[in-house]
Each structure stands twice: as C-alpha cells, then as structure tokens.
C-alpha cells in the first residue's frame with residue numbers, strides 16, 4: 001500500500017486528512033438522521049419521500065418503474081387484476097384521491113367501497129422497500145370505437161428491482177387471490193357490441209346448490225367435479241392440459257339451467273361472463289372477446305343450439321351464399337363459425353387463460369353439432385329434468401321450508417296419474433304463493449287436478465256429463481213415478497182398473513229402483529274408502545256442474561264416478 005502511495009506521489013498526510021474530514025461528516029449525518037427519525041413522524045417522512053421521489057431527476061438516477069397494463073398481449077393481464085384488487089386494501093394517508101361507491105341496492109346506508117382513481121398514488125411498504133403505485137389511463141380514439149389503455153406504474157428504487165420481482169409481486173398476487181376468494185360481490189359481465197368491450201355489474205343471483213332442486217346424485221357429483229377442478233391446477237399442468245372445464249347443461253325451458261350457472265358461480269366464487277353468441281360478428285371478434293375474459297372466471301353461453309345452428313349453416317355456406325346475394329353477404333356480418341368456437345374450447349386458443357369454466361346451455365341437445373358433443377370437448381353433461389319426487393321435495397323445502405307433507409307425494413302421484421310433465425319453474429311459481437305450506441301445497445294439488453280435467457280428461461268428462469244427465473232424467477222419471485205411485489195408491493179408486501194396474505206397476509218398479517238407488521248411495525256415503533277417494537275437489541266439480549244431488553243419488557254407479565274423477 002505504501003509503495004502504491006509512493007508511486008501515486010500522494011502526500012503522506014493525505015489519508016489522515018481524508019479520515020479527519022470523513023469522521024465529522026458521518027457523525028453529523030448520523031446525528032441528523034436520528035433527529036429526523038425522532039422528531040418527524042413517519043407519515044410526514046413518507047410525504048417528504050414521495051415529494052422527493054416525484055423529482056424526475058432523482059427517479060432517473062435512482063428509480064425504477066414497472067408498467068403493468070390492463071391487457072397483456074392478447075389477453076387480460078392478471079398482474080393488473082391483482083394490483084386492482086390489492087391496492088384498495090392498502091390505501092394510506094399518502095393517497096390523495098379515491099373512487100368511492102356502493103352496489104348494495106338493499107341498503108342505502110351500507111359501507112361504501114373504494115377503488116383507485118386515475119392519477120391517485122398509493123404507497124406500499126414491503127420488507128423495508130417503499131413502493132409507489134399510480135393508475136394511468138390513456139384515451140385512444142380508433143375509428144368510432146373509444147378504446148382506453150389503462151395501466152399501473154409501480155416505482156421503486158433501482159436496487160429493489162429484483163426483490164420486487166421475486167418477493168413483492170408474488171405477495172400482491174397471493175393477497176389478491178385470498179381477497180377474491182373471500183369477496184362479497186361477484187360480477188357479471190355482458191359484452192357490449194357497440195363499443196366492443198365487456199361491461200360489468202354486480203352479480204347478486206341468490207341461486208345456490210342449497211336452493212337449486214335437482215337430482216341429489218347428480219348435484220353431488222357436480223359439486224365433487226367442481227371441487228376437483230378447483231384444487232387440481234398443478235395436476236392439469238402435470239398432464240399437459242389447459243386448466244379449464246367445460247359443462248353442457250341441457251333440458252327443457254324452466255328446469256333451472258340458468259339457475260345452475262348462478263349456483264356454480266356462487267359456489268366457486270368466480271365472476272360470470274355472459275355471452276350472447278349471436279351478437280358476435282366474426283371469429284376474430286370472438287377470439288378477442290374470449291381472450292379478454294379474466295382467469296378464474298365462468299364463461300356462460302346460453303342457448304348454444306341457436307348459436308351453433310347458425311354457425312353450422314355459415315360453415316357450410318348455406319344461408320346467404322346459397323341465395324346468391326353476394327353483395328349482401330359481404331356487407332353483412334359473417335358471424336363466428338363453429339370452428340372458431342371449437343378452436344377456443346380446445347384448440348390453440350384454449351391456452352389463453354387459466355382456471356376458466358365454460359358453460360353452454362341448451363334446450364335441445366339433439367340440435368347441437370356433433371363436434372360439440374364429442375367426448376372430451378365438454379367434460380360434463382348435465383341433464384336438467386322435469387320434476388321428480390325428490391326435486392319436488394327440495395323445492396318444497398326451499399320455498400316452504402316443509403318437505404315432509406304427504407301432499408307432496410299426492411301432488412307427485414297426481415302428476416304421474418295424469419301423465420303430465422311439470423317443470424321446477426312451474427312448481428316454484430305455485431309454491432311462492434301466499435299461505436301456509438299446507439294451503440299452498442293443497443292449492444297446487446287442486447290446480448293440478450283441475451288441469452288434468454281441463455286438458456287430457458276433457459272428452460271423458462263430457463261423456464260422463466252426458467251419462468249423468470241421462471241418469472238424472474231416469475231418476476227424475478223414477479221419482480215422478482214413485483210420487484205417481486203414492487198418488488195412485490191414495491187416489492187409485494178414481495181410475496179405470498186396467499189403467500190403474502199398468503200405472504201402478506210402472507210406478508212401483510220405478511219406485512223400487514229409486515229406493516235401491518237411494519240405499520246404495522247411502523251405503524257409499526258411509527264407506528270411508530269412497531269418501532276418501534271422492535275428495536273435496538271431486539265434490540266441488542260435480543257441484544259446479546249443478547249435479548250435487550246426482551252425485552249422491554247416482555253413487556250406485558260408483559266405478560263410473562271414480563272414472564270421471566280419477567281416470
């Protein structure tokens with residue numbers, strides 16, 4: 001060292017004078033630092049720091065900036081989403097503006113929610129690093145569409161760059177994930193064709209697997225399938241498959257297909273992207289729409305049968321082109337093709353995004369293109385059915401909190417007897433009516449019976465009514481004859497002998513017949529089995545036709561009466 005100094009021709013006392021200068025400066029700095037730390041509170045220190053960090057020159061020298069755009073390449077940027085979710089939870093005094101609002105339509109006094117407004121700064125401290133976030137928005141006017149480019153800037157010291165990448169971003173993503181898993185509000189997005197973007201609103205659908213009535217076995221296996229899917233991200237990676245799941249929900253209108261989509265969303269706590277397939281103009285637009293949905297979300301395409309029929313026609317060039325109107329064909333929207341959709345589902349485009357659940361619903365599975373149904377394309381086919389006894393009990397449980405009433409079985413038996421099909425939506429509509437559970441169920445039972453009469457049993461009722469009329473006539477005749485007989489017996493002396501005999505004979509037989517009828521009717525009235533069978537409604541119906549008397553007196557036609565009412 002001394003030789004080195006000698007070579008440098010430095011004065012020998014230079015080092016000692018350097019130490020002499022350094023010592024008081026470093027002591028002063030330490031004292032100054034201690035004074036600053038002890039006298040200036042941390043928020044004020046943060047403010048000063050943020051002012052200094054605004055200084056472009058200092059930033060240029062010591063700062064580093066990460067830009068996190070809303071879209072990354074062709075898809076939604078999950079880091080942007082993580083920041084969007086995480087930042088409102090770390091708002092501190094240094095944030096000078098905020099967006100505030102509430103979606104709770106039920107409670108005006110509910111606590112408002114915050115989100116980051118454009119230009120606002122949010123400062124975060126992590127492992128001793130100071131990190132400053134700002135949200136930016138650049139308006140871009142392209143043709144008639146107003147596109148805005150949103151992005152976060154994250155500023156930190158240059159020396160923190162690696163630590164931010166390695167520790168801070170995973171921390172933000174992790175926090176965002178747990179916030180999303182426990183979020184109160186889900187969102188539903190609908191595609192706005194005019195400005196080519198998804199628009200969101202709060203998703204408040206109350207349907208859950210508890211309220212949804214479907215075959216218990218099917219429900220159980222669906223829940224199991226969802227659970228497996230949610231926790232097997234790494235398994236999908238291991239087997240080289242994209243982490244996504246497709247469900248095809250089919251069944252007649254009103255069997256709960258849309259309710260099932262909502263129940264799935266509420267169960268997995270995913271946002272829902274609801275796409276009207278018919279509103280998409282081309283494959284390119286479809287690709288754009290689908291890739292701009294976020295990860296861990298549900299894409300629901302309802303009534304896919306309508307969509308794919310159109311796509312199928314287009315695919316085979318049957319619609320516009322066949323009409324030979326080429327000009328019209330070029331000016332019209334071409335619409336997405338079936339292959340465009342399939343490509344997204346399991347072709348190359350399917351790799352855009354992870355954790356997606358795709359749900360197609362249809363009223364008519366048979367109408368679907370076989371390409372959509374081939375094994376492996378939609379992982380799980382869910383058939384939503386007309387009401388079974390189990391489904392009816394579940395509906396009664398969730399709408400009336402009563403699944404033990406005998407009337408439920410009665411209703412179900414009546415439905416089977418009448419050979420009619422009833423959707424859960426119809427049952428739900430009746431069960432929502434006002435009244436005690438018994439009343440509501442009894443009314444629905446009566447309604448079904450009535451419905452049976454009105455539709456399928458109409459011819460039989462008409463036939464029975466004619467027979468009743470005939471019977472009434474006979475009975476009237478018999479009654480008249482009986483009266484006549486008594487009159488004859490009383491006043492018989494006034495008649496010719498032969499005439500008297502004939503009349504008497506006729507009247508007598510009529511009277512006998514009439515009393516036999518009366519006797520039998522009385523017997524039937526006492527018979528509990530028949531009493532039970534001829535329920536209130538049957539009685540009412542007969543009464544409504546003005547035949548109450550007939551009902552009682554013609555019970556000797558027991559089987560026929562049962563037939564009128566029940567078969």
Ligand SMILES: Nc1ncnc2c1ncn2[C@@H]1O[C@H](COP(=O)(O)OP(=O)(O)OP(=O)(O)O)[C@@H](O)[C@H]1O
Nearest residue numbers: 211212213214253254255256257258259424425428
């Ligand atoms: N399985 C069910 N469980 C509980 N409620 C149901 C069920 N099915 C239908 N509902 C009730 O009926 C209403 C309509 O049902 P939903 O819209 O889900 O049927 P859908 O099969 O999607 O009908 P569409 O094919 O006409 O769209 C729901 O709001 C719900 O109240």
